[in-house]
Amino acid sequence: MSNEELLDVLYDAVVRGDRDTAVTQVKSGLESGVAPMTMLFDSMIPALEEVGSLFETGEIFLPEMLVAGRAMQAGMDLVRPHLADETAAHAGTFVMGTIAGDIHDIGKNLCNVMLEGNGFKVIDLGINVPPEEFVAAISEHKPDAVGLSAFLTTTMPELKTTIDALIEAGVRDGTKILVGGAPVTQEHADEIGADGYAPNAAVLVRTVKELIAA
Ligand code: B12
Structure with a gap:
Protein backbone atom coordinates (compact mmCIF):
# COMPACT_ATOMS: atom_id res chain seq x y z
CA MET A 1 0.00 0.00 0.00
CA SER A 2 1.39 3.44 -0.88
CA ASN A 3 1.62 6.11 1.82
CA GLU A 4 -1.17 7.99 0.13
CA GLU A 5 -3.44 4.92 0.24
CA LEU A 6 -2.51 4.36 3.86
CA LEU A 7 -3.56 7.92 4.75
CA ASP A 8 -6.81 7.47 2.82
CA VAL A 9 -7.66 4.21 4.60
CA LEU A 10 -6.81 5.84 7.95
CA TYR A 11 -9.05 8.79 7.08
CA ASP A 12 -11.97 6.46 6.26
CA ALA A 13 -11.38 4.41 9.39
CA VAL A 14 -11.64 7.51 11.61
CA VAL A 15 -14.74 8.79 9.78
CA ARG A 16 -16.42 5.38 10.18
CA GLY A 17 -15.22 5.03 13.77
CA ASP A 18 -13.39 1.81 12.90
CA ARG A 19 -10.89 1.80 15.71
CA ASP A 20 -9.18 -1.50 14.77
CA THR A 21 -8.43 -0.37 11.23
CA ALA A 22 -7.27 3.04 12.48
CA VAL A 23 -4.85 1.33 14.87
CA THR A 24 -3.58 -1.06 12.18
CA GLN A 25 -3.03 1.80 9.75
CA VAL A 26 -1.15 3.95 12.25
CA LYS A 27 1.03 0.99 13.25
CA SER A 28 1.92 0.15 9.67
CA GLY A 29 2.45 3.85 8.93
CA LEU A 30 4.94 4.07 11.78
CA GLU A 31 6.66 0.89 10.59
CA SER A 32 6.99 2.12 7.04
CA GLY A 33 8.28 5.53 8.09
CA VAL A 34 5.24 7.77 7.51
CA ALA A 35 5.75 10.87 9.69
CA PRO A 36 3.44 10.86 12.73
CA MET A 37 2.60 14.51 12.05
CA THR A 38 1.52 13.59 8.51
CA MET A 39 -0.84 10.93 9.85
CA LEU A 40 -2.28 13.43 12.32
CA PHE A 41 -2.56 16.55 10.22
CA ASP A 42 -3.17 15.07 6.75
CA SER A 43 -5.50 12.27 7.73
CA MET A 44 -6.90 11.97 11.26
CA ILE A 45 -7.69 15.64 11.95
CA PRO A 46 -9.32 16.26 8.54
CA ALA A 47 -11.31 13.04 9.14
CA LEU A 48 -12.73 14.43 12.39
CA GLU A 49 -13.59 17.67 10.61
CA GLU A 50 -15.57 15.60 8.12
CA VAL A 51 -17.29 13.85 11.05
CA GLY A 52 -18.23 17.28 12.44
CA SER A 53 -19.75 18.28 9.09
CA LEU A 54 -21.68 15.01 8.79
CA PHE A 55 -23.04 15.53 12.32
CA GLU A 56 -24.02 19.09 11.53
CA THR A 57 -25.96 18.08 8.44
CA GLY A 58 -27.71 15.25 10.31
CA GLU A 59 -26.07 12.49 8.27
CA ILE A 60 -24.62 10.92 11.41
CA PHE A 61 -25.59 11.14 15.08
CA LEU A 62 -23.91 11.24 18.48
CA PRO A 63 -22.96 7.52 18.67
CA GLU A 64 -21.14 7.73 15.34
CA MET A 65 -19.35 10.90 16.44
CA LEU A 66 -18.36 9.14 19.66
CA VAL A 67 -16.82 6.11 17.95
CA ALA A 68 -15.02 8.38 15.47
CA GLY A 69 -13.54 10.28 18.43
CA ARG A 70 -12.43 7.00 19.98
CA ALA A 71 -10.78 5.80 16.77
CA MET A 72 -8.92 9.13 16.58
CA GLN A 73 -7.86 8.90 20.22
CA ALA A 74 -6.55 5.33 19.73
CA GLY A 75 -4.48 6.47 16.74
CA MET A 76 -3.22 9.48 18.64
CA ASP A 77 -2.10 7.35 21.59
CA LEU A 78 0.10 5.37 19.20
CA VAL A 79 1.78 8.41 17.62
CA ARG A 80 2.26 10.19 20.95
CA PRO A 81 5.53 8.44 21.98
CA HIS A 82 6.95 9.21 18.57
CA LEU A 83 6.38 12.93 18.97
CA ALA A 84 7.83 13.34 22.45
CA ASP A 85 11.38 14.63 22.31
CA GLU A 86 13.18 13.42 25.44
CA THR A 87 16.19 15.56 24.59
CA ALA A 88 14.29 18.87 24.41
CA ALA A 89 15.33 21.37 27.09
CA HIS A 90 12.73 22.04 29.81
CA ALA A 91 10.61 24.83 28.35
C1 B12 B 1 -15.42 14.19 18.36
C2 B12 B 1 -16.52 15.15 18.76
C3 B12 B 1 -17.29 14.83 19.87
C4 B12 B 1 -16.97 13.66 20.80
C5 B12 B 1 -15.82 14.13 21.74
C6 B12 B 1 -14.85 13.01 22.02
C7 B12 B 1 -13.63 13.53 22.74
N1 B12 B 1 -13.04 12.65 23.50
O1 B12 B 1 -13.22 14.68 22.61
C8 B12 B 1 -18.34 13.45 21.53
C9 B12 B 1 -19.15 12.45 20.74
C10 B12 B 1 -18.24 13.00 22.98
C11 B12 B 1 -18.97 14.82 21.35
C12 B12 B 1 -20.03 15.26 22.15
C13 B12 B 1 -20.73 16.43 21.88
N2 B12 B 1 -20.54 17.27 20.85
CO1 B12 B 1 -18.99 17.21 19.69
N3 B12 B 1 -17.75 17.15 18.28
C14 B12 B 1 -16.78 16.33 18.00
C15 B12 B 1 -16.10 16.79 16.68
C16 B12 B 1 -16.60 15.89 15.54
C17 B12 B 1 -14.59 16.77 16.67
C18 B12 B 1 -13.91 17.60 17.77
C19 B12 B 1 -12.44 17.28 17.76
O2 B12 B 1 -11.95 16.56 18.61
N4 B12 B 1 -11.72 17.77 16.73
C20 B12 B 1 -10.31 17.47 16.50
C21 B12 B 1 -9.40 18.47 17.16
C22 B12 B 1 -7.95 18.15 16.79
O3 B12 B 1 -9.89 19.70 16.86
P1 B12 B 1 -9.22 21.13 16.64
O4 B12 B 1 -10.25 22.17 16.84
O5 B12 B 1 -8.47 21.15 15.34
O6 B12 B 1 -8.16 21.23 17.82
C23 B12 B 1 -7.19 22.24 17.80
C24 B12 B 1 -7.66 23.61 18.31
O7 B12 B 1 -9.00 23.63 18.70
C25 B12 B 1 -6.65 23.98 19.37
N5 B12 B 1 -7.03 23.85 20.78
C26 B12 B 1 -7.81 22.95 21.38
N6 B12 B 1 -7.81 23.14 22.71
C27 B12 B 1 -6.99 24.19 22.95
C28 B12 B 1 -6.62 24.81 24.14
C29 B12 B 1 -5.76 25.90 24.09
C30 B12 B 1 -5.34 26.55 25.36
C31 B12 B 1 -5.28 26.39 22.85
C32 B12 B 1 -4.42 27.59 22.79
C33 B12 B 1 -5.64 25.75 21.66
C34 B12 B 1 -6.48 24.66 21.73
O8 B12 B 1 -5.55 23.07 19.16
C35 B12 B 1 -6.09 21.82 18.76
C36 B12 B 1 -5.03 20.94 18.16
O9 B12 B 1 -4.43 21.49 16.99
C37 B12 B 1 -16.60 18.27 16.59
C38 B12 B 1 -16.62 18.86 15.18
C39 B12 B 1 -15.61 20.00 14.98
N7 B12 B 1 -15.57 20.49 13.78
O10 B12 B 1 -14.96 20.45 15.90
C40 B12 B 1 -17.96 18.17 17.28
C41 B12 B 1 -18.57 19.42 17.91
C42 B12 B 1 -17.52 20.24 18.65
N8 B12 B 1 -19.51 18.83 18.87
C43 B12 B 1 -20.64 19.46 18.91
C44 B12 B 1 -21.75 19.13 19.76
C45 B12 B 1 -23.02 19.91 19.55
C46 B12 B 1 -21.63 18.11 20.73
C47 B12 B 1 -22.71 17.70 21.75
C48 B12 B 1 -23.43 18.87 22.44
C49 B12 B 1 -23.68 16.78 21.02
C50 B12 B 1 -24.90 16.36 21.82
N9 B12 B 1 -26.04 16.64 21.25
O11 B12 B 1 -24.79 15.83 22.90
C51 B12 B 1 -21.88 16.85 22.74
C52 B12 B 1 -21.34 17.74 23.89
C53 B12 B 1 -20.86 17.00 25.08
C54 B12 B 1 -20.20 17.96 26.06
N10 B12 B 1 -20.89 18.30 27.13
O12 B12 B 1 -19.08 18.40 25.84
C55 B12 B 1 -20.66 20.66 17.97
C56 B12 B 1 -20.50 22.01 18.72
C57 B12 B 1 -21.38 23.06 18.12
C58 B12 B 1 -21.23 24.34 18.85
N11 B12 B 1 -21.07 25.38 18.07
O13 B12 B 1 -21.24 24.44 20.03
C59 B12 B 1 -19.51 20.30 16.97
C60 B12 B 1 -18.79 21.52 16.35
C61 B12 B 1 -20.16 19.42 15.86
C62 B12 B 1 -21.06 20.20 14.94
N12 B12 B 1 -20.57 20.59 13.78
O14 B12 B 1 -22.21 20.45 15.26
N13 B12 B 1 -18.42 15.50 20.33
Whole structure:
Protein backbone atom coordinates (compact mmCIF):
# COMPACT_ATOMS: atom_id res chain seq x y z
CA MET A 1 0.00 0.00 0.00
CA SER A 2 1.39 3.44 -0.88
CA ASN A 3 1.62 6.11 1.82
CA GLU A 4 -1.17 7.99 0.13
CA GLU A 5 -3.44 4.92 0.24
CA LEU A 6 -2.51 4.36 3.86
CA LEU A 7 -3.56 7.92 4.75
CA ASP A 8 -6.81 7.47 2.82
CA VAL A 9 -7.66 4.21 4.60
CA LEU A 10 -6.81 5.84 7.95
CA TYR A 11 -9.05 8.79 7.08
CA ASP A 12 -11.97 6.46 6.26
CA ALA A 13 -11.38 4.41 9.39
CA VAL A 14 -11.64 7.51 11.61
CA VAL A 15 -14.74 8.79 9.78
CA ARG A 16 -16.42 5.38 10.18
CA GLY A 17 -15.22 5.03 13.77
CA ASP A 18 -13.39 1.81 12.90
CA ARG A 19 -10.89 1.80 15.71
CA ASP A 20 -9.18 -1.50 14.77
CA THR A 21 -8.43 -0.37 11.23
CA ALA A 22 -7.27 3.04 12.48
CA VAL A 23 -4.85 1.33 14.87
CA THR A 24 -3.58 -1.06 12.18
CA GLN A 25 -3.03 1.80 9.75
CA VAL A 26 -1.15 3.95 12.25
CA LYS A 27 1.03 0.99 13.25
CA SER A 28 1.92 0.15 9.67
CA GLY A 29 2.45 3.85 8.93
CA LEU A 30 4.94 4.07 11.78
CA GLU A 31 6.66 0.89 10.59
CA SER A 32 6.99 2.12 7.04
CA GLY A 33 8.28 5.53 8.09
CA VAL A 34 5.24 7.77 7.51
CA ALA A 35 5.75 10.87 9.69
CA PRO A 36 3.44 10.86 12.73
CA MET A 37 2.60 14.51 12.05
CA THR A 38 1.52 13.59 8.51
CA MET A 39 -0.84 10.93 9.85
CA LEU A 40 -2.28 13.43 12.32
CA PHE A 41 -2.56 16.55 10.22
CA ASP A 42 -3.17 15.07 6.75
CA SER A 43 -5.50 12.27 7.73
CA MET A 44 -6.90 11.97 11.26
CA ILE A 45 -7.69 15.64 11.95
CA PRO A 46 -9.32 16.26 8.54
CA ALA A 47 -11.31 13.04 9.14
CA LEU A 48 -12.73 14.43 12.39
CA GLU A 49 -13.59 17.67 10.61
CA GLU A 50 -15.57 15.60 8.12
CA VAL A 51 -17.29 13.85 11.05
CA GLY A 52 -18.23 17.28 12.44
CA SER A 53 -19.75 18.28 9.09
CA LEU A 54 -21.68 15.01 8.79
CA PHE A 55 -23.04 15.53 12.32
CA GLU A 56 -24.02 19.09 11.53
CA THR A 57 -25.96 18.08 8.44
CA GLY A 58 -27.71 15.25 10.31
CA GLU A 59 -26.07 12.49 8.27
CA ILE A 60 -24.62 10.92 11.41
CA PHE A 61 -25.59 11.14 15.08
CA LEU A 62 -23.91 11.24 18.48
CA PRO A 63 -22.96 7.52 18.67
CA GLU A 64 -21.14 7.73 15.34
CA MET A 65 -19.35 10.90 16.44
CA LEU A 66 -18.36 9.14 19.66
CA VAL A 67 -16.82 6.11 17.95
CA ALA A 68 -15.02 8.38 15.47
CA GLY A 69 -13.54 10.28 18.43
CA ARG A 70 -12.43 7.00 19.98
CA ALA A 71 -10.78 5.80 16.77
CA MET A 72 -8.92 9.13 16.58
CA GLN A 73 -7.86 8.90 20.22
CA ALA A 74 -6.55 5.33 19.73
CA GLY A 75 -4.48 6.47 16.74
CA MET A 76 -3.22 9.48 18.64
CA ASP A 77 -2.10 7.35 21.59
CA LEU A 78 0.10 5.37 19.20
CA VAL A 79 1.78 8.41 17.62
CA ARG A 80 2.26 10.19 20.95
CA PRO A 81 5.53 8.44 21.98
CA HIS A 82 6.95 9.21 18.57
CA LEU A 83 6.38 12.93 18.97
CA ALA A 84 7.83 13.34 22.45
CA ASP A 85 11.38 14.63 22.31
CA GLU A 86 13.18 13.42 25.44
CA THR A 87 16.19 15.56 24.59
CA ALA A 88 14.29 18.87 24.41
CA ALA A 89 15.33 21.37 27.09
CA HIS A 90 12.73 22.04 29.81
CA ALA A 91 10.61 24.83 28.35
CA GLY A 92 8.25 25.36 31.30
CA THR A 93 5.27 23.94 33.14
CA PHE A 94 1.81 24.03 31.56
CA VAL A 95 -1.50 23.33 33.29
CA MET A 96 -4.18 22.30 30.77
CA GLY A 97 -7.86 21.47 31.06
CA THR A 98 -11.18 21.40 29.24
CA ILE A 99 -13.51 23.83 30.96
CA ALA A 100 -16.63 23.01 32.98
CA GLY A 101 -19.55 21.54 31.03
CA ASP A 102 -17.37 20.40 28.14
CA ILE A 103 -16.08 16.89 27.56
CA HIS A 104 -14.22 17.37 24.26
CA ASP A 105 -10.60 16.44 24.82
CA ILE A 106 -9.04 15.37 21.52
CA GLY A 107 -7.88 18.88 20.60
CA LYS A 108 -6.59 19.44 24.13
CA ASN A 109 -4.75 16.11 24.09
CA LEU A 110 -3.13 16.99 20.80
CA CYS A 111 -1.95 20.28 22.32
CA ASN A 112 -0.49 18.32 25.24
CA VAL A 113 1.38 15.99 22.88
CA MET A 114 2.91 18.96 21.05
CA LEU A 115 3.78 20.77 24.27
CA GLU A 116 5.48 17.68 25.70
CA GLY A 117 7.31 17.18 22.41
CA ASN A 118 8.67 20.70 22.82
CA GLY A 119 9.97 20.26 26.36
CA PHE A 120 7.00 21.36 28.48
CA LYS A 121 5.93 19.49 31.59
CA VAL A 122 2.15 19.22 31.16
CA ILE A 123 -0.26 18.83 34.05
CA ASP A 124 -3.50 17.70 32.44
CA LEU A 125 -6.57 18.31 34.58
CA GLY A 126 -8.79 16.44 32.12
CA ILE A 127 -12.31 17.36 31.03
CA ASN A 128 -15.21 19.24 32.63
CA VAL A 129 -12.81 21.08 34.93
CA PRO A 130 -14.47 23.57 37.32
CA PRO A 131 -12.71 26.91 37.98
CA GLU A 132 -11.71 25.92 41.52
CA GLU A 133 -9.69 22.98 40.17
CA PHE A 134 -7.72 25.35 37.94
CA VAL A 135 -7.15 27.59 40.97
CA ALA A 136 -5.91 24.64 43.06
CA ALA A 137 -3.61 23.37 40.29
CA ILE A 138 -2.05 26.82 39.78
CA SER A 139 -1.48 27.23 43.52
CA GLU A 140 0.15 23.80 43.68
CA HIS A 141 2.26 23.73 40.49
CA LYS A 142 2.99 27.43 39.88
CA PRO A 143 2.88 26.88 36.09
CA ASP A 144 4.39 29.23 33.53
CA ALA A 145 1.15 28.97 31.57
CA VAL A 146 -2.40 27.67 31.78
CA GLY A 147 -4.52 26.46 28.88
CA LEU A 148 -8.31 26.49 28.83
CA SER A 149 -9.95 24.42 26.10
CA ALA A 150 -13.59 24.88 24.98
CA PHE A 151 -15.41 23.19 22.10
CA LEU A 152 -19.02 24.27 22.53
CA THR A 153 -20.46 27.73 22.04
CA THR A 154 -22.59 26.99 25.11
CA THR A 155 -19.53 26.41 27.32
CA MET A 156 -17.52 29.35 26.01
CA PRO A 157 -18.77 31.67 28.81
CA GLU A 158 -16.95 29.31 31.22
CA LEU A 159 -13.67 30.64 29.83
CA LYS A 160 -14.37 34.07 31.30
CA THR A 161 -15.84 32.58 34.48
CA THR A 162 -12.64 30.59 34.95
CA ILE A 163 -10.34 33.57 34.30
CA ASP A 164 -12.40 35.68 36.73
CA ALA A 165 -12.09 32.93 39.35
CA LEU A 166 -8.30 32.92 38.93
CA ILE A 167 -8.23 36.71 39.44
CA GLU A 168 -10.52 36.42 42.46
CA ALA A 169 -8.27 33.74 44.00
CA GLY A 170 -5.16 35.89 43.41
CA VAL A 171 -3.39 33.32 41.20
CA ARG A 172 -3.83 34.99 37.82
CA ASP A 173 -0.83 37.34 37.79
CA GLY A 174 2.00 34.83 38.06
CA THR A 175 1.01 32.86 34.96
CA LYS A 176 0.05 33.28 31.30
CA ILE A 177 -3.46 32.25 30.29
CA LEU A 178 -4.11 30.79 26.84
CA VAL A 179 -7.51 29.88 25.47
CA GLY A 180 -8.45 27.73 22.49
CA GLY A 181 -10.80 25.19 20.97
CA ALA A 182 -13.00 25.11 17.88
CA PRO A 183 -15.32 28.11 18.57
CA VAL A 184 -12.70 30.33 20.27
CA THR A 185 -11.19 33.30 18.43
CA GLN A 186 -8.44 35.84 19.08
CA GLU A 187 -11.15 38.47 19.47
CA HIS A 188 -12.87 36.46 22.19
CA ALA A 189 -9.55 35.83 23.92
CA ASP A 190 -8.90 39.61 24.01
CA GLU A 191 -12.41 40.33 25.29
CA ILE A 192 -12.14 37.99 28.27
CA GLY A 193 -8.63 39.04 29.29
CA ALA A 194 -6.62 35.99 28.21
CA ASP A 195 -2.93 36.50 27.39
CA GLY A 196 -3.03 34.40 24.27
CA TYR A 197 -5.00 32.34 21.79
CA ALA A 198 -3.94 29.76 19.23
CA PRO A 199 -5.99 28.05 16.51
CA ASN A 200 -3.96 24.86 16.71
CA ALA A 201 -1.30 22.98 18.69
CA ALA A 202 1.65 24.12 16.60
CA VAL A 203 0.76 27.81 17.00
CA LEU A 204 0.09 27.21 20.70
CA VAL A 205 3.67 26.02 21.23
CA ARG A 206 5.06 29.08 19.45
CA THR A 207 2.71 31.47 21.25
CA VAL A 208 3.34 30.12 24.74
CA LYS A 209 7.11 30.27 24.22
CA GLU A 210 6.81 33.91 23.12
CA LEU A 211 4.58 34.79 26.08
CA ILE A 212 6.92 33.18 28.60
CA ALA A 213 9.98 34.88 27.08
CA ALA A 214 8.31 38.33 27.01
C1 B12 B 1 -15.42 14.19 18.36
C2 B12 B 1 -16.52 15.15 18.76
C3 B12 B 1 -17.29 14.83 19.87
C4 B12 B 1 -16.97 13.66 20.80
C5 B12 B 1 -15.82 14.13 21.74
C6 B12 B 1 -14.85 13.01 22.02
C7 B12 B 1 -13.63 13.53 22.74
N1 B12 B 1 -13.04 12.65 23.50
O1 B12 B 1 -13.22 14.68 22.61
C8 B12 B 1 -18.34 13.45 21.53
C9 B12 B 1 -19.15 12.45 20.74
C10 B12 B 1 -18.24 13.00 22.98
C11 B12 B 1 -18.97 14.82 21.35
C12 B12 B 1 -20.03 15.26 22.15
C13 B12 B 1 -20.73 16.43 21.88
N2 B12 B 1 -20.54 17.27 20.85
CO1 B12 B 1 -18.99 17.21 19.69
N3 B12 B 1 -17.75 17.15 18.28
C14 B12 B 1 -16.78 16.33 18.00
C15 B12 B 1 -16.10 16.79 16.68
C16 B12 B 1 -16.60 15.89 15.54
C17 B12 B 1 -14.59 16.77 16.67
C18 B12 B 1 -13.91 17.60 17.77
C19 B12 B 1 -12.44 17.28 17.76
O2 B12 B 1 -11.95 16.56 18.61
N4 B12 B 1 -11.72 17.77 16.73
C20 B12 B 1 -10.31 17.47 16.50
C21 B12 B 1 -9.40 18.47 17.16
C22 B12 B 1 -7.95 18.15 16.79
O3 B12 B 1 -9.89 19.70 16.86
P1 B12 B 1 -9.22 21.13 16.64
O4 B12 B 1 -10.25 22.17 16.84
O5 B12 B 1 -8.47 21.15 15.34
O6 B12 B 1 -8.16 21.23 17.82
C23 B12 B 1 -7.19 22.24 17.80
C24 B12 B 1 -7.66 23.61 18.31
O7 B12 B 1 -9.00 23.63 18.70
C25 B12 B 1 -6.65 23.98 19.37
N5 B12 B 1 -7.03 23.85 20.78
C26 B12 B 1 -7.81 22.95 21.38
N6 B12 B 1 -7.81 23.14 22.71
C27 B12 B 1 -6.99 24.19 22.95
C28 B12 B 1 -6.62 24.81 24.14
C29 B12 B 1 -5.76 25.90 24.09
C30 B12 B 1 -5.34 26.55 25.36
C31 B12 B 1 -5.28 26.39 22.85
C32 B12 B 1 -4.42 27.59 22.79
C33 B12 B 1 -5.64 25.75 21.66
C34 B12 B 1 -6.48 24.66 21.73
O8 B12 B 1 -5.55 23.07 19.16
C35 B12 B 1 -6.09 21.82 18.76
C36 B12 B 1 -5.03 20.94 18.16
O9 B12 B 1 -4.43 21.49 16.99
C37 B12 B 1 -16.60 18.27 16.59
C38 B12 B 1 -16.62 18.86 15.18
C39 B12 B 1 -15.61 20.00 14.98
N7 B12 B 1 -15.57 20.49 13.78
O10 B12 B 1 -14.96 20.45 15.90
C40 B12 B 1 -17.96 18.17 17.28
C41 B12 B 1 -18.57 19.42 17.91
C42 B12 B 1 -17.52 20.24 18.65
N8 B12 B 1 -19.51 18.83 18.87
C43 B12 B 1 -20.64 19.46 18.91
C44 B12 B 1 -21.75 19.13 19.76
C45 B12 B 1 -23.02 19.91 19.55
C46 B12 B 1 -21.63 18.11 20.73
C47 B12 B 1 -22.71 17.70 21.75
C48 B12 B 1 -23.43 18.87 22.44
C49 B12 B 1 -23.68 16.78 21.02
C50 B12 B 1 -24.90 16.36 21.82
N9 B12 B 1 -26.04 16.64 21.25
O11 B12 B 1 -24.79 15.83 22.90
C51 B12 B 1 -21.88 16.85 22.74
C52 B12 B 1 -21.34 17.74 23.89
C53 B12 B 1 -20.86 17.00 25.08
C54 B12 B 1 -20.20 17.96 26.06
N10 B12 B 1 -20.89 18.30 27.13
O12 B12 B 1 -19.08 18.40 25.84
C55 B12 B 1 -20.66 20.66 17.97
C56 B12 B 1 -20.50 22.01 18.72
C57 B12 B 1 -21.38 23.06 18.12
C58 B12 B 1 -21.23 24.34 18.85
N11 B12 B 1 -21.07 25.38 18.07
O13 B12 B 1 -21.24 24.44 20.03
C59 B12 B 1 -19.51 20.30 16.97
C60 B12 B 1 -18.79 21.52 16.35
C61 B12 B 1 -20.16 19.42 15.86
C62 B12 B 1 -21.06 20.20 14.94
N12 B12 B 1 -20.57 20.59 13.78
O14 B12 B 1 -22.21 20.45 15.26
N13 B12 B 1 -18.42 15.50 20.33
